[in-house]
Amino acid sequence: MNTPAPAPAPKYTPREIETQWQTKWFEKNVFLAEPGGDRPKYYVLEMLPYPSGQLHMGHVRNYTLGDVLARYKRARGFNVMHPMGWDAFGLPAENAAMKRKTHPKAWTLNNIAEMKKVMQQFGWSYDWSKEVTSCLPSYYGPQQALFLDMYEKGLVYRGEALVNWDPVDQTVLANEQVVDGKGWRSGAPVERRKLPQWFMKITQYADQLLADLDTLPGWPARVKTMQENWLGKSRGLEFSFKVTGGYEAPLTVFTTRPDTIYGATFCAVAPEHPLAQAAAARNPAAAAFIAAASALGTAQEIIDKAEKQGFLTPFKAVHPLTGGELPIYIANFVLMTYGTGALMAVPAHDERDYEFAKKYSLPIVEVVAGGTDVQEAPYAEAGVAINSPLIDGLATDAAKDTIIAAAEAQGWGRGVTNWRLRDWGISRQRYWGCPIPFIHCPSCGVVPVPREALPVQLPEDVEFTGSGNPLANHPTWKHTRCPSCGGQAERETDTMDTFMDSSWYYLRYLCPTAADPLDKAKVGYWMAGKGVDQYIGGVEHAVLHLLYARFFTKALRDCGYPVGNEPFGALLTQGMVVGNSYQKADGTYLYPSQVEIKDGKAFEKATGDAVTILPVEKISKSKNNGDSPDALLARYGADTLRLFILFTAPPERDLEWSEAAIEGAWRFLNRVWSLGQRVKDLPSITGPMPNYSKEQSRVWRKIHQTIDKVTRDLENFQYNTMVAAIMELFNDLTSLDIEDPVSARVVRRGYITLLQLLNPACPHITEEIWEQLGFRVPISNMYWLQVNSTTRKIVEEMDERFGELVFYDENEAKEEEITLVVQVNGKVRAKLVVPHDIGQAEAIAQAQAAPEVATWLPNGVAKAVYVPGRLVNLVAQA
RNA sequence: GCCGGCGUGGCGGAACUGGUAGACGCGGCGGACUCAAAAUCCGCAGCCUUCACGGGCGUGUGGGUUCGAUUCCCUCCGCCGGCACCA
Structure with missing residues (x-):
């Protein structure tokens, strides 16, 4: 008879383990978050995704970072809110509708279903019962109600703004739809056109938005600096030139350098300025110049980089101090949206004015002494005023004050505070967005839709031709009755900027099914203190999204909602996920997994053909640089991907895609698994510890040191070094001889500790082995190992086996x-x-x-x- | 163009508050196991020089502060993000 071989230890099979634990967590509602209880609240928020249909590694990174924090904070005894949803309105759905004849709603909801399926396989600890989808009336209806709240508060108004107009498709183009100055579909040169628009009065909050940055110590300094620069508070002089040559109105300009006023040698106005329009009315050449300038479109970058050009008008500006007459130009770089749309130009002391003066041979007059020859190069720094009768000899700051004081005393100007920030134009001439709940009545004017008639729902039977606004083109939707007089009227056909949707989603998560836009009790509970305790997302949102959301919170606060002053108490900006792309000779792209690298050169695995390595750039589907998360999930499982993401780069830095690094994470988890299978069979002994050898005490010390190190790294988002510390502990544990009974105790207790430390990063494998070791309380219900004596007692009473756990002890960690x-x-x-x-x-x-x-x-x-x-x-x- | 950031071995990265540069991982090399390979395990390793001990150099470039600089200041170079209708 053969003696049966001992059963081989089970292999690490992540897919089975992960599905099993995900199901358990879901069935037991482990991550359900509701107000109340003894635990203090903690709100972890990640930026919600646009449902493109493809979950990419950038998402995986964002949500893994958030999940580690959420799980850690749960272990530290917080009532953790950790929700997820969909930023579901936006341009791509309409583009898909044109290209593939799918309806935006069907396309979007289908994408959401696909992405959600993949997301749920990562084991992220979301409370899915809080899910919101911005393109559904259950979300955008409340948004319309909030919009009316703000309207009643005087924060919403109608105005005019410049847009990119495609004259062939008769439609407004987004900046990204303008390619080389032409419409992306029609190829027609764009025009800058003025359109009536809806605006939010964000400028009314400029001072608060600036001042409250100081109340956000948990924000990266660079983001605060960017916001500060975007707000662009500046103190300066606003004054008017009398205009000769047949233009009646004075020309009002704003300058931040009133001390250089004697150096002004010409004036420049924006192409949209009334004075420019007056010039155009008299001279077709001026009109042609304005048309050419408007072909630059509305994007700031294009305007700044374009060659500076001017057109001399027949008007002259009379200098208020010298009485001299300055020529007035229409200039393609002057913005109608900043200051007054007109400026005094001082070529000696401003880079752009200098360039312009050189080009048009205008005089350059030095009025600030700086040591350089201003005929050769402008001097824009501070200095001492010269050639300026009122202020000669004064330093720049004093000179500014003196000029402003003189202007106010003599009545030709005044000191003003100017902001770069302008009001937020939220109108979009598009279908796939939240309808603006207003009605245009020929006799009553613009009338809000009554609240009981909300939500104003999007019609579903629309056509996407690429021409005009599908909502405006709809045969019947816009026709309605005026709520005020009952007469024939038309609905507003503009929809809202999708930044509106993402400006309050973190509040709707807290009460996704509330009849009122916001359930004040719930919002009050979760937004108390720091608001969202930790927000995590890409730096690319450093200015716009974050500024709009901050504004929204303040506006809603003033509408009576208990949302606090600032939505996001702390912010982590994660780097992008980037990768090399690999291009074959025929121009097609290969996935990294299809490529083999030898001596710095790349070859296609299947054919052996040489492949071109392109520089590192943002992972994208079109370049195939980076395999899709679902393919990797199938191969390695979620825990490996999570570990790779966390270990390979610190959160704030860009993460370079690497198949090899994923392999490394995979190998580590396999080693952890194998050791687990051996530790399982070691006796569980909870008695007093015997005397250790030097080596044993070193490892024992290391266990305590690692608890401390991992805890500090978790608090500081140093997840990469957290993983490294866990690996070090693992290496030390395996350096001991497990056959020795004393060493075996150190290894067993160290290994149990390691599981707990690894749990926030790799929840499935740790949960599984934990159970295999015989613990009855799931690891996700455990307290963290740095505990006070009360929690320690609670933990030890949970399970008699918990006498084996290692609680951090400073003295045990000390090196002799x-x-x-x-x-x-x-x-x-x-x-x-x-x-x-x-x-x-x-x-x-x-x-x-x-x-x-x-x-x-x-x-x-x-x-x-x-x-x-x-x-x-x-x-x-x- | 304007605003903000980043730059360390062959590679990803580590380094508390100005105090041992290169932890941890990948790749590489050597060895064990194997008929062989894969997987796994053990060991070596910044570069130059030296039989060795050792010595020199080294954190994008050039300079500065300091007993001491990857860390602080200035210059330049390269790369990345945002710029108001991509989200």
Whole structure:
């Protein structure tokens, strides 16, 4: 008879384990979050995705970062809100409708279903019962109600704005739809056109938006700087020139450098300025110039980079101080939206004015002494005023004040505060967006839709021709009755900017089915304190989305909602996921997994053909640079991908795609699994610890040190070093001989600790092995290992086996000996092993006595610097 | 163009508050196991120089502050994000 071979230890099969645990979490509502209870609240929010249909690695990164935090905070005893939803309105759905004849709604909802399926396989701890979808009336209806709230508060108004107009398709183009100055579909040159639009009065909050940045210590400084620059508060002089030559109105300009007023040698106005229009009315050449300028479109970048051009008008501006007459130009770089749409130009002290003056041979008059020859290059820094009778000899700041004071005293100008920020134009001439709930009545004017008639729903039977606004083209939708007089009237056919949708979603998550837009009790509970306790998303949203959301919160606060002053108490901006792309000779792209790299050159695995390696760039579907998350999930499982994401780069930095690095994460988890299978069979002993060998105490110390290190890394979002620390602990555990009973105890307890530390990053594998070790309370219900005596007692009473857990103890983590570095003149020459509490005198004495240093100190020591616990630096006598 | 950021071995990255540069991982090399390979395990390794001990150099470039600089300041170079209708 053969004796049966012992059953081989089960293999690590992530797919099975992960589905099983995801099902358990879901069935037990583990991540359901409701107000109340003893636990303090903690709101973890990640930027919601646009449902393109493809979950990409950028999403995976964003949501994994958030999930680690959410799971850690749960373990630390918080009532954690961690929701997810869909930013579901927007241009791509309409583009897809034109291209593939699908309806935006069907396309979008289908994409959401596909993405959600993949997302649920990552084991992210979302409370899916809070899910919101911005393109459904259950979301955009409440949004319309909030819009009316803000309207009643005076924060919504009608105005005019410039748009990119495609004259062939008779439609407004987004900046990204303008390619080389032409409409992307029609190829027709775009025109800048003025259109009536809806606006939000964000400028009314400019001061608060600026001042409250100081209340956000949890935000990256660079994001706050960007917002500050975007708001662009500046103090300056607004004054008017009398105009000669047949233009009646004065020309009002704004300048931040009133001290250079004597150096003004010409004026420039925006092409849309009334003075430019007056010039155009008299001269077809001026009209042609304005038309050409308007072909630049509305994008700031294009306007800034375009060649500076001007057109001389027949009007002259009379200088208020000198009485001199300055020529007035129409200039293609002057913006109608900043200041007054007109400026005084001082070529000696402004880069752009200088360039323009050189081009049109205009005089350059130096009025600030700076040492450089202003005929050769402009001097834009501060200095001392010259050639300026009122302020000669004054420094720039004093000169500015003096001019402003003089202008106010003499009545020709006034000091004003100007902002770069302009009001938020929210009108979009598109179908796939939230309808603006207003009605245009020929006799009553613009009338809000009554609240009981909300939501104003989008019609579904629309055509996408690429011409005009599908909503306006709809045969019947817009025709309605005026709510005020009952007469024939038309609905507003503009829809809202999708930034509106993403400006309040974090509030609707808290009460996704409330009849009122916001359930005040629930919103009050979750938004108390810091609001969203931690927000995580891409830096690309540093200005617009975050500024709009901040504005919304303040506006809603003023409408009586308990949302606080700031929505996001802390912000983490994650880097992008980037990768090389690989292009074959025929121009098609290969996935990284299809490519083999040898000696820095790439070859297609299947054919052996040489492949071109293109530079690192944002992962995108068209370039195939980076396999899709679902393919990788199938191969490695969620825990491996999560570990790869966390380990490969710090959260704030760009993460470079690497198949090899995923393999590394996979191997580590397999090693963790295998060790688990051996630890399972070790006896569980909870009694007092015997005396350790040197090696055993080192590892025991390491267990405590790792708890501390991982905890600090979690608090600081240093997830990459957190993983490294866990790997180090693992390496130390495997360095002990498990056959030795004392070592086995250290390994077993260390391994249990490692599972708990790894759990936020890799929840499935740790949960599974935890159960295999015989613990009855799931690891996701455990308290963190850095606990106070109360929680420790609670934990130990949960399961008699928890006597085996290791709780962090500072004393156990302490090293008895340290390595003291001895430097001579800053160079390391010796290392000494000394007691950790060595004193300064003793340390210096031992350093000087070290045999290695003597040759570097032929003339003795001039000075000794001691850094406690670290080093002694001996400075050699010359 | 304007605003903001990043730059460390062959590669991703680590380094507390100005104090041992290169932790951890990938790749590489050597070894064990195997008929062989894969997987796995053990070991080596910044570069130059040296038989070795050792020494020199080294954090994009050039300069500065300091006993000591990847870290602070200035210059330049390269790359990336945003610029108001992509989200």
